[in-house]
Amino acid sequence: xxxxxxxxTELKSRIGNVxxxxxxxxxxxxxxxxxxxxxxxxxxxxxxxSFPWSEGIFRxxxxxxxxxxxxEFRDLIDGHGIMAVGGGESHILNxxxxxxxxxxxxxxxxxTHLLETAHSHQADTTLLEVRPTNTRAIRLYEGLGFxxxxxxxxxxxxxxxxxxxxxxxxxxxxLSPN
Ligand SMILES: CC(C)(COP(=O)(O)OP(=O)(O)OC[C@H]1O[C@@H](n2cnc3c(N)ncnc32)[C@H](O)[C@@H]1OP(=O)(O)O)[C@@H](O)C(=O)NCCC(=O)NCCS
Numbered sequence: 001x002x003x004x005x006x007x008x009t010e011l012k013s014r015i016g017n018v019x020x021x022x023x024x025x026x027x028x029x030x031x032x033x034x035x036x037x038x039x040x041x042x043x044x045x046x047x048x049x050s051f052p053w054s055e056g057i058f059r060x061x062x063x064x065x066x067x068x069x070x071x072e073f074r075d076l077i078d079g080h081g082i083m084a085v086g087g088g089e090s091h092i093l094n095x096x097x098x099x100x101x102x103x104x105x106x107x108x109x110x111x112t113h114l115l116e117t118a119h120s121h122q123a124d125t126t127l128l129e130v131r132p133t134n135t136r137a138i139r140l141y142e143g144l145g146f147x148x149x150x151x152x153x154x155x156x157x158x159x160x161x162x163x164x165x166x167x168x169x170x171x172x173x174x175l176s177p178n
Contacts, residue, residue: 024073030107030113031111033068033080038077040077041070044098051157053094059080066093067117071110073101081110083118083126090118090172092128100106107140115144119172126172131156138166146170 033041045052061068061082062070067090071079079097083090092114097106118126129152130137146168155165 027074028109029072030069030110032070033058033062033070033082035062037070037077041080042075044080045094045096047099048096050159061093067114067121069110069113069117071097071106079106079110081114083114085118085121085123088121088122088124090114090121090126092126095128103135107137108144109175111140111144115170115172122175124171125169127167127169129155129167131163132166133163140166141168144170 019029036057038096041058042052042055045058058068067081067083067085068079070077071081077098078101080094081092081096082094083092085091092111095107095110095114097110115126126146128141128146130141132138147170148166149169150167152165152167154162
């Protein structure tokens with residue numbers, strides 16, 4: 001199997017920073033989000049973001065059929081990822097991990113899962129926006145092979161104003177088929 005930049009093998013091997021025993025690894029599960037998860041998802045969302053999404057936004061994402069996933073660790077929802085796919089492109093709209101569970105590799109696992117999902121839906125490219133001040137997220141994205149391709153002016157709400165977004169992209173064409 002190819003280990004070229006962006007390949008599936010490489011994506012998996014890049015999640016090597018996970019500080020977990022094999023047994024703990026087996027307690028991590030990524031599964032589709034359902035409406036009954038929304039209470040736990042909103043709890044994580046509100047803990048992790050200064051400007052969290054509303055319940056209505058999550059409901060809309062489920063209703064229109066976006067790819068909505070949760071990450072469970074020991075049967076507790078610890079993260080979520082939401083992505084729109086269509087027309088050969090995919091767009092990650094939300095990637096979020098419970099603050100107490102960050103830096104354990106969960107964000108990398110969710111992101112890798114989203115990229116594999118995008119590839120299985122015949123997307124060639126995945127895009128996402130990130131605040132320039134979100135250095136942890138940017139390290140994660142660059143570590144997995146994303147590159148900055150643009151800036152969206154005044155994209156995010158911020159205390160007393162707006163903040164630009166950095167637009168990142170990754171080509172999925174090197175991923176091996178599922
Ligand atoms: C961004 C976020 C999802 C990352 O989740 P996480 O579970 O902490 O992510 P991981 O543990 O997989 O990776 C993050 C860390 O590993 C490092 N890392 C992971 N994979 C890496 C790789 N392949 N190469 C280099 N570094 C890597 C990151 O640099 C980062 O380091 P740090 O935690 O020591 O600063 C999480 O911080 C979060 O939910 N933040 C709040 C919401 C948010 O900002 N979401 C992103 C919106 S664009």
